[in-house]
Amino acid sequence: MIKEILKYNDIFVSNGSYKSFASNKYPQKRLAILTCMDTRLVELLPAALGIHNGDVKLIKNAGGIILDPFDNTIRSLLIAVLELGVEEIMVIGHTDCGAAVISPETIIAHLIQRGIDRETVRGLKEDGLDFEAWFKGFENTEAAVEKSVSLLKNHPLMPANVEIQGFVMDITCGRLDSVS
Ligand SMILES: [Zn+2]
Structure with a gap:
């Protein structure tokens, strides 16, 4: 998608489409x-x-x-x-x-699923990152x-x-x- 956006952006700029956005x-x-x-x-x-x-x-x-x-x-x-x-x-x-509708439990489960080490999560908690407040x-x-x-x-x-x-x-x- 980023590739497609970059292509679109080239055309947008070269067309002068930006002119109506001047501010x-x-x-x-x-x-x-x-x-x-x-x-x-x-x-x-x-x-x-x-x-x-x-x-x-x-x-x-x-x-x-x-x-x-x-x-x-x-x-x-x-x-x-x-x-x-x-x-x-x-x-x-x-x-x-x-x-x-997010919850800290779900976010942590998804972190583990996405390859983040449990130890990393535990370590950050120990260092004071409040997952409860951050992902409530x-x-x-x-x-x-x-x-x-x-x-x-x-x-x-x-x-x-x-x-x-x-x-x-x-x-x-x-x-x-x-x-x-
Ligand atoms: Zn919203």
Whole structure:
């Protein structure tokens, strides 16, 4: 697939197809969105929100959640706020999320199946890697979004005038429901 993509990319560039995407690094809408890496959101989310190239900082991970107050997601949001002019943040979870149903036990079983040594897993656990926290799913998407929103609102490095709101998107139709 990467080979095919590289071929497509050559044509895209040589055709000048990039010209309609011209923009800069400062988000026109002064908005950052944290959401899930779900494949169904790749085009649905921007379309359902009416956002285009240059409009927003879009940060994605599995579940669209924040695991730890000093993780890479928070870092990205702080850079967006402090360096790139973001004034509002939307945290958007979604229905039928694949990251909600993961479990540390299953992930570890899959690691072993894929040839990772049990000793490696055990060693990392002993060194302090918390598999339970790292690969924990969530039963309630609204609660997971609320938790991330609360973590952001109460973050010691987040300026108080940043507007932060949480939502769940219905993956079947793109409707946003407010959760906070
Ligand atoms: Zn998801």
